Amino acid sequence: MKNELSGMKAFVTIAELGSFSKAAEQLNLTQPALTRKIKKIESNLNLSLFERTTRKISLTPAGKTLLPEAKSLIASLDAAIFNISDLTSSLHDTVTLSCIPTAVFYFLPRAIVQFNQRYPNIKVRIYEQGIENCLDSVRKGDVDFGINMNFITYPEVDFIPLVNEPFVLACRHDHPLASRKLVEWRELVTQTLIGVRKSSGNRQLIERSLADKPWKLDWFYEVRHLSTSLGLVEAGLGVSALPCLAMPNNGNSTVVSIPLVEPVIRRTLGMIRVKDRPLSEAAERFASLLLLMWTDETETLWRNVVDPSATA
Numbered sequence: 001m002k003n004e005l006s007g008m009k010a011f012v013t014i015a016e017l018g019s020f021s022k023a024a025e026q027l028n029l030t031q032p033a034l035t036r037k038i039k040k041i042e043s044n045l046n047l048s049l050f051e052r053t054t055r056k057i058s059l060t061p062a063g064k065t066l067l068p069e070a071k072s073l074i075a076s077l078d079a080a081i082f083n084i085s086d087l088t089s090s091l092h093d094t095v096t097l098s099c100i101p102t103a104v105f106y107f108l109p110r111a112i113v114q115f116n117q118r119y120p121n122i123k124v125r126i127y128e129q130g131i132e133n134c135l136d137s138v139r140k141g142d143v144d145f146g147i148n149m150n151f152i153t154y155p156e157v158d159f160i161p162l163v164n165e166p167f168v169l170a171c172r173h174d175h176p177l178a179s180r181k182l183v184e185w186r187e188l189v190t191q192t193l194i195g196v197r198k199s200s201g202n203r204q205l206i207e208r209s210l211a212d213k214p215w216k217l218d219w220f221y222e223v224r225h226l227s228t229s230l231g232l233v234e235a236g237l238g239v240s241a242l243p244c245l246a247m248p249n250n251g252n253s254t255v256v257s258i259p260l261v262e263p264v265i266r267r268t269l270g271m272i273r274v275k276d277r278p279l280s281e282a283a284e285r286f287a288s289l290l291l292l293m294w295t296d297e298t299e300t301l302w303r304n305v306v307d308p309s310a311t312a
Helices: 002-017 020-027 031-045 061-083 085-089 101-118 131-140 185-190 201-209 226-234 281-295
Strands: 050-052 057-059 093-099 122-128 145-149 157-172 193-196 219-223 239-243 255-261 266-274
Touching: 002 020, 002 031, 002 061, 020 031, 057 061, 093 101, 093 131, 093 281, 101 122, 101 145, 101 226, 101 281, 122 281, 131 145, 131 157, 131 266, 145 201, 157 226, 157 281, 185 239, 193 201, 193 226, 201 239, 201 266, 219 226, 226 239, 226 255, 266 281
Parallel strands: 093 122, 093 145, 193 219, 193 239
Antiparallel strands: 050 057, 145 266, 157 239, 157 255, 157 266
């Protein structure tokens, strides 16, 4: 139902603006994601809604018929949301969660913005913790739930995957490897490597994935946090291998990322919560919002880091 409503909203927005790019910007979506929503509606209806040319788009007869119905549907939904706004705004509570640091920047800000708009009186407490501490906090009930890697070994803890991300090479823009499209892990043997400490889950994942190789990586610098390793990379002290979510996304950094291959190493992040332990009403609403938000972007998040055409 959620995807159908978001698809209808996308259809109406495109029709009103007359542009996929403008609609994508207004809806805070990428154009490929927006196109997928429209294609899904067209596939379900077995007809085309838009006539596309190189210069403009226009509604097909079917699209013109659907548009007023879609507007009515969205208007009804908006009215229903408005009618219950007093109820949701009166809910007072606190949601507490533990989250590994790299996930904080990717998962939480957008989700908290949406959650705060719906429930302005619910407070959110975030504990930035490592993998083991995050897991312990969830098991002990110190937090409602957590965002963690899939290193779950306790039968009473559920892991619900949200995003699968590859490791990339981080180097300065003036580094010899910066212009490469792909870099193989074995090429890092000759580089000055900056890495997180051995007890880190990211480091353990890399070591296990490369354990059968005839060569070994030599981590010249070891730090506690991925953000620290980025600082050393930016200072020109070496290169680092990081999950892609840890890379700066402000466009002003001197650090660039290149896909690491042979092998492609990925980590899975997801929600952890104790089985059969009910959440508070506020925590359940936040968890549901988080799951819906990222499930809706599954096709974007669960993607291959290497485009097959790039290696041709």
